[in-house]
Amino acid sequence: MLTRLYIDNFRSFVNFDYRPERKQLLLGPNGSGKSSLLSAILYLKQFVKGNENPFTQSTRTRWQDRPLQVVEIEALLDRKKYEYRVEIRCAPETNRISVSLERLKVSGKPVFELVNGEIHFFPNDSSQATVLPLETTNSALHLSQLSNSHVRRFVEWLQSVHCFFIDAYPGAMDESADREEEQPDDELENLAGWYRYLLQAYPEENLTFLKSLKEALDGFQALRFSSDEDGVRKLRVDFATPTKERVNYSIAELSEGQRCLLALYMILHFLIAKGNTVFIDEPDNFIALREIQPWLLAAEAAVDSYDGQLILISHHPEILNQWASERGLRFFREENGHVRTEKFKADPAGNLQPSELIARGWEDE
Amino acid sequence: MSKPSLVIAVLEDDHHKMLVYRYLRRRGILEHQIRIERSPSGRGSAEHWVRNRFVKETNAYRSRHAQTALIVMVDADVGTVQDRLTQLDQALMNTGKAPVGAAERIARLVPRRNVETWILCLNGDAVDEETDYKTRNAWSRLIAKAAETLSQWTPPRGEPSELCVDSLRMGIRELGRLGF
Numbered sequence: 108m109l110t111r112l113y114i115d116n117f118r119s120f121v122n123f124d125y126r127p128e129r130k131q132l133l134l135g136p137n138g139s140g141k142s143s144l145l146s147a148i149l150y151l152k153q154f155v156k157g158n159e160n161p162f163t164q165s166t167r168t169r170w171q172d173r174p175l176q177v178v179e180i181e182a183l184l185d186r187k188k189y190e191y192r193v194e195i196r197c198a199p200e201t202n203r204i205s206v207s208l209e210r211l212k213v214s215g216k217p218v219f220e221l222v223n224g225e226i227h228f229f230p231n232d233s234s235q236a237t238v239l240p241l242e243t244t245n246s247a248l249h250l251s252q253l254s255n256s257h258v259r260r261f262v263e264w265l266q267s268v269h270c271f272f273i274d275a276y277p278g279a280m281d282e283s284a285d286r287e288e289e290q291p292d293d294e295l296e297n298l299a300g301w302y303r304y305l306l307q308a309y310p311e312e313n314l315t316f317l318k319s320l321k322e323a324l325d326g327f328q329a330l331r332f333s334s335d336e337d338g339v340r341k342l343r344v345d346f347a348t349p350t351k352e353r354v355n356y357s358i359a360e361l362s363e364g365q366r367c368l369l370a371l372y373m374i375l376h377f378l379i380a381k382g383n384t385v386f387i388d389e390p391d392n393f394i395a396l397r398e399i400q401p402w403l404l405a406a407e408a409a410v411d412s413y414d415g416q417l418i419l420i421s422h423h424p425e426i427l428n429q430w431a432s433e434r435g436l437r438f439f440r441e442e443n444g445h446v447r448t449e450k451f452k453a454d455p456a457g458n459l460q461p462s463e464l465i466a467r468g469w470e471d472e
Numbered sequence: 473m474s475k476p477s478l479v480i481a482v483l484e485d486d487h488h489k490m491l492v493y494r495y496l497r498r499r500g501i502l503e504h505q506i507r508i509e510r511s512p513s514g515r516g517s518a519e520h521w522v523r524n525r526f527v528k529e530t531n532a533y534r535s536r537h538a539q540t541a542l543i544v545m546v547d548a549d550v551g552t553v554q555d556r557l558t559q560l561d562q563a564l565m566n567t568g569k570a571p572v573g574a575a576e577r578i579a580r581l582v583p584r585r586n587v588e589t590w591i592l593c594l595n596g597d598a599v600d601e602e603t604d605y606k607t608r609n610a611w612s613r614l615i616a617k618a619a620e621t622l623s624q625w626t627p628p629r630g631e632p633s634e635l636c637v638d639s640l641r642m643g644i645r646e647l648g649r650l651g652f
Binding site for chain 2: 203301319322323325396400401402404405407408410411412428429431433435455456458459460461
């Protein structure tokens with residue numbers, strides 16, 4: 108479970124300390140930093156892979172002139188506290204990027220360290236670190252994965268933290284699945300390839316998933332792959348007709364709302380119900396009002412049952428009214444300054460629903 | 473094609489919500505057949521909100537021809553179960569409506585002292601109805617188990633164990649009115 112995220116000198120985050128709950132709703136006006144929080148996590152995931160460094164001169168806080176960007180992430184994994192910190196320096200004159208510090212600690216002890224141009228490996232079976240010189244612009248954590256199981260555990264966990272900005276616009280979700288994709292991408296463009304993997308990996312969960320879809324999508328019968336004339340496998344959706352026949356459609360032929368529901372129930376059954384940490388930016392986009400609460404309640408029950416973690420960003424009244432009172436975290440920026448947060452304060456008299464409080468702009472009174 | 477809700481639940485907070493939701497799912501009610509209205513403020517002033525909402529939902533229940541069931545849940549807190557039931561009936565009568573009739577599919581659940589008492593009782597703990605157990609932690613797992621037991625104790629399939637506190641025994645009788 109993700110327990111803490113600290114961001115300094117990244118976009119509008121200055122000395123920003125965030126401690127997520129197991130279920131949480133991030134709310135607040137446009138431009139208050141909610142989606143940027145997810146971007147920071149995605150950048151960190153990309154950085155830790157070690158191929159490239161997405162933190163650049165342009166990702167620093169615009170109105171400050173500090174060279175150092177800092178990200179810290181903490182997680183509770185197998186009852187151990189994992190603390191990762193990276194400091195990225197942008198040289199003032201050349202804009203050259205370098206990693207000035209990268210460190211992973213488990214239960215307070217370092218298991219990997221890159222500091223002052225030296226990399227410190229701590230193999231599992233030895234308390235003696237191996238030290239090698241290394242100047243780098245990218246993460247070096249992956250170099251220690253083979254020799255230290257804690258590093259491997261952390262890297263794998265971080266890659267299982269998902270931040271979704273579901274893109275249901277026509278053409279965004281690729282219907283072809285020429286290979287199995289173990290991880291969904293953040294906009295779920297590879298939904299078909301991911302489902303091809305899930306079908307093989309989790310056949311039992313797939314039955315529950317299809318059952319949910321039958322409830323959520325009128326006339327839904329089945330998902331199946333068929334090959335086109337070039338042999339490319341494509342994901343098709345079968346629906347029943349009024350004459351009880353079956354017709355099938357490509358993903359592209361579904362409505363935006365139907366594509367979103369497909370994506371949301373996949374996330375619910377194959378990620379949340381597997382104990383993953385999942386962030387979703389505006390899961391309510393395109394979804395009919397009638398569909399929001401059933402998904403939300405099922406997701407909430409799945410988080411509780413499988414020790415998952417679900418953090419939603421939403422402006423939708425249905426989600427605000429269900430989640431804001433007990434688990435709402437309000438994002439705001441005073442005079443376009445840095446991002447700040449506070450726990451959402453429900454109407455103490457209980458007269459106004461959270462959505463109405465927000466619609467009136469009374470939420471910070 | 474619309475998918476009408478079959479059960480409307482008016483509740484105080486998240487513990488009420490997840491207990492009732494999981495119970496209904498255990499009884500075979502589908503995700504789309506459940507509609508939950510919860511207090512905007514959490515506990516404290518929630519009881520007043522639930523009572524007002526109960527009047528509106530009872531009116532909606534009575535004017536709807538299709539089969540519907542209504543659940544209302546409000547903690548007794550330091551009062552008695554009968555106090556709360558009287559307040560609910562009085563709220564209906566204040567608007568010129570009849571109190572809840574024996575044939576109506578309306579279940580009025582009044583945990584005493586509060587829903588956490590029921591959750592612990594349904595998990596096999598020996599509890600009393602005076603102590604406030606709210607400050608304990610890790611309720612999520614306990615609620616899942618509580619909902620399972622509650623379903624097992626609901627007639628006609630089952631009956632409450634000897635450990636069952638009085639308010640829960642009354643609540644189970646109320647749930648029997650729903651017919652599922």
